[in-house]
Amino acid sequence: MESRDEEHTAQQRQADARSELQAGGDESAEDRQSETAREAAEVQSRDTEAFKARIAELEQQADELQDQYLRKQADYENFRKRMLREKEDAIAFANKQLMLDLVTVIDDFERAIQSAEESRDFDSFHDGIVLIEKQLVGMLERKWALKRFDSAGEPFDPQRHEALLTEEVPEHDQSIVLEDFQKGYLLHDRVLRSAKVKVSLPAARS
Numbered sequence: 001m002e003s004r005d006e007e008h009t010a011q012q013r014q015a016d017a018r019s020e021l022q023a024g025g026d027e028s029a030e031d032r033q034s035e036t037a038r039e040a041a042e043v044q045s046r047d048t049e050a051f052k053a054r055i056a057e058l059e060q061q062a063d064e065l066q067d068q069y070l071r072k073q074a075d076y077e078n079f080r081k082r083m084l085r086e087k088e089d090a091i092a093f094a095n096k097q098l099m100l101d102l103v104t105v106i107d108d109f110e111r112a113i114q115s116a117e118e119s120r121d122f123d124s125f126h127d128g129i130v131l132i133e134k135q136l137v138g139m140l141e142r143k144w145a146l147k148r149f150d151s152a153g154e155p156f157d158p159q160r161h162e163a164l165l166t167e168e169v170p171e172h173d174q175s176i177v178l179e180d181f182q183k184g185y186l187l188h189d190r191v192l193r194s195a196k197v198k199v200s201l202p203a204a205r206s
Contacts, residue, residue: 101139108132145188151177151195160184160191163199170203 109132116125140146151161156175164181177197184195 098144101143105132105136105139108135146192147186147189148183149186149195151180151184151197153177156197156199160194161197161199162194164196165198166201167198168203169200172200172202174202176200 109129112125112128112132115128116122119125137148141148149160154177156163156177161177161184167178169176169178176199177195178200179198180195181198182196185192
């Protein structure tokens, strides 16, 4: 009887030991799961903060780029307006120096007219006008490459001459300019205005 009691006690102890081991194992597994969950939460939290920081950084960069773009756009618009004004000024005042030269000639005419009114000397007035005309033509040729050309006696050139009248001249074997009605002008050696002329017609060949 005593032997059976001892055996039962030993079995009970073994069962209790197994229960304790199982309980300890369950608690250890729960602890490991809890630790893993905490670590995962910490990693997720760190990732979330990193994403937020990156988003804030990108938003700041986007704002800076937008500001730079607006500044450059404003600079370009100001540059375009300035170039337009300078172009308009260049066109408006392209002939400024020519106008100043012509104003000087007008001054000469005014002095000649005033002198003629005071002296009533036609010859002096005529000589003064001839001198002013000579100075004007010389100034335009010297400073502005505007050259007046004479055509009388020259072969007719349709690029330089406009025939207003013709006259048969049997002794001519080609058309010759007989008379200038209005002189022609060259600008930088290019015809600016054709001369209006009277032209000879060669005798018709039989």
